[in-house]
Amino acid sequence: MRAQKRSFVRPQADVNSDINVTPLVDVVLVLLIIFMVLTPLMNKDLAVQLPEQTEAPAPPSRPDEKLWVVGLTPEGKLTLNDEPVDDADYVPRLKGILEARPRGQRHVFFKMADRAGYGRLVAALDGAKAAGAEELGVLTE
Known part of the structure; x- marks a missing residue:
């Protein structure tokens, strides 16, 4: 019997664990070219016409027109032109005041203490x- 010759398959080279940089450089160069082309196109100016600011006097208020201000105290109490108002009397009283005014002049302003609850303001x-208020405004300091 003849002895068989054993042959082993040997790898041709060791495993290459280095990073292949060539595709990375290709991608970076393509991105660089894209940004170089797009950057000048992004610097477009928009023509904006701003209104001229003039000092216009406030329209004169008529002496018979009284501003109604609803206030909220830090304790959450309602006031109507600095006069305390009960919660149950608030809406009927304000309704009587607003119905006496002509349409288009039913404005109510609100001022609120810092510590008053937001829920109370929403209820007011x-x-x-x-x-029947047509416009609501908030007064600030």
Whole structure:
């Protein structure tokens, strides 16, 4: 019997664990070219015409037109032109005041203490709308 010759398959080279940089450089160069082409196109100016600011005097208020201001104290109490108002009396009283005014002049302003609850303000705004207020405003310091 003849001895068989054993042959082993040997790898041709060791495993290459280095990073192949060539595709990375290709991608970076393509991105660089894209950004170089797009950057000058992004610097477009928009023509904006701003209105000229003039000092216009406030329109004169008529002496018979009284501004109604609903206030909220830090304790959450309602006031109507600095006069305390009960929650149950707030909407009917404001409704009587607003119905005496002509349409288009039913404005109510609100001022609120910093510590008053936001929920109370929303309830006061809803009450003013239910009373017939056409415009609601908030006064700031």
